[in-house]
Amino acid sequence: MTDVSHESKLPQERRLVTAVPGPKSEELMARKQATVADGVGAVMPVFAKRASGGVLEDVDGNSFIDFGAGIAVTSVGNSAEAVVRRATAQLEAFTHTCVMVTPYEPYVEVCERLAELTPGDHAKKSALFNSGAEAVENAVKIARTHTKRQAVIVFDHAYHGRTNLTMALTAKNMPYKHGFGPFAPEVYRVPVAYPYRWLTGPENCAEEAATEAIDQITKQVGAENVAAILIEPVLGEGGFIEPAKGFLPRISEFAREHDIVFIADEIQSGFCRTGRWFACEDEGIVPDLITTAKGIAGGLPLAAVTGRAEIMDSAHSGGLGGTYGGNPVACAAALGSIETMREFDLPARARQIEQVMKPRLRKLAEQHGVIGDVRGRGAMLAIELVKPGTKDPDPAATSALAKACHQDGLLVLTTGTYGNVMRFLPPLVISEDLLNEGLDVLERALGTL
Known part of the structure; x- marks a missing residue:
């Protein structure tokens, strides 16, 4: 993949220096619960401080690989030049x-x-x-x-x-x-x-x-x-x-x-x-x-x-x-x-992301019966989780998988009518190294189910 990570303002690395969430995020979450309507939820219990390229840094100094891009919003990377x-x-x-x-x-x-x-x-x-x-x-x-x-x-x-x-x-x-x-x-x-x-x-x-x-x-x-x-x-x-x-x-x-x-x-x-x-x-x-x-x-x-x-x-x-x-x-x-x-020809970079991610996702599906389907194209990819041996949706496993990824420094999002799909929306400027490391985290998380 063509590297544009030099444009990034943050070190492009996964880094965990506290538990997730850390103390500063916990303090902010208490403030949120006191003043923000409960209907405004949050996928991860951490508060962002900075983001750039393929990473998001929280207020405690933890750096997460970003497979969400603000729900496909920061495709060009956060704060692109x-x-x-x-x-x-x-x-x-x-x-x-x-x-x-x-x-x-x-x-x-x-x-x-x-x-x-x-x-x-x-x-x-x-x-x-x-x-x-x-x-x-x-x-x-x-x-x-x-x-x-x-x-x-x-x-x-x-x-x-x-x-x-x-x-x-x-x-x-x-x-x-x-x-x-x-x-x-x-x-x-x-x-x-x-x-x-x-x-x-x-x-x-x-x-x-x-x-x-x-x-x-x-x-x-x-x-x-x-x-x-x-x-x-x-x-x-x-x-x-x-x-x-x-x-x-x-x-x-x-x-x-x-x-x-x-x-x-x-x-x-x-x-x-x-x-x-x-x-x-x-x-x-x-x-x-x-x-x-x-x-x-x-x-x-x-x-x-x-x-x-x-x-x-x-x-x-x-x-x-x-x-x-x-x-x-x-x-x-x-x-x-x-x-x-x-x-940076980001349509081509999206296709490159697919070439990196999809084969590894398919391999994980062969190894883990909980993955019923791998689908999507470009940098809009997903796995559908089911009870092994069936097509019965498994939203509990999906939630547990997302939480395990978050704890290990990978921001992922769930979706789907049945709540059993994990979607991957990395910024299109993410490096191949971060993509592969994020998939390593996913693989470890699957092993905990």
Whole structure:
């Protein structure tokens, strides 16, 4: 792998100098529990002090290998040089005017970059927001006003956000939806091609799932009533599910045949994460609208809806926006993030990460019956944990494995509809040495189950 770790501001090493959590983190956790709502949880009981490259340092001086990247946000590394440089310059110029009051060039520049980078050679326009959920909500608004229809089709295992509409779009009840209803109407859920769990086997998955989904849409909703079909090209919180090859093209074709807006939610999978700029490129999918966030701005809050100009222009003037949407500092950070992605060819680095990690994960699966499936692509990889000899989900083993990794200096995240998937989202600038050391920690942790 090409080494860009010299850009990092911290020693690129795993280092444990206290128990995890250490005393300073424990003190801060007590303060958090006293003043922060209990609904705001934490994956690891440590408090970050610094992060750079492929490591995160806590307030006690422990240095963790980072296989989370802030949930696929700091793909270019924490405090990447171009992100800091551009954001700092913008901070010194001005921090806010509201683009709907007096526009500014960085907003336009980000939209220009999105038009260049997103799939398809058609005329494109964008609108910028603060979060992935905002982007999804606005994509639905745009689709509805364009089609003059109301129904939205989503899929099993989907995750699209935590606002009222996006909770309705999300499949998983706990922790995202439980107790928070009622939810927005006119949302309909259909099957997705989940190869590992398709009853008749992965070889039949794409055709059968697509046929069943289209049949349900046609019979239960009516294609003529559907404004949008919304799907993650690689499902994130649902368990890093790659829909079986052929499923996405079939659904996209159905949408096109019936003048339904096809929306690709690339909030977690976009911006080089899967080895391409956007995951939908893997099967040549050109969405009508694409939503992005997370990796777009190197850690600053920014999101976007990008799509066909004639669809994006359906909303009336003033119908899209928000006080902070497309904040100038976040836009400057996004330009720095994209600069870094281009300079270091981060799609290629994501593919290199896969070449390092996937063979070792598969070997671990051969050695440990608790690993039922290894999947993903680029630097968006996962293992699904089951009770050995079955496909029964094992969330307890997944939780125990994550805790053992944390105790040994590796930051990992769990996910999945059944809480039994461990996902790996390292910064794309991580070194091969750290990748392998992180996998060594994972291997030791598996031995404790």
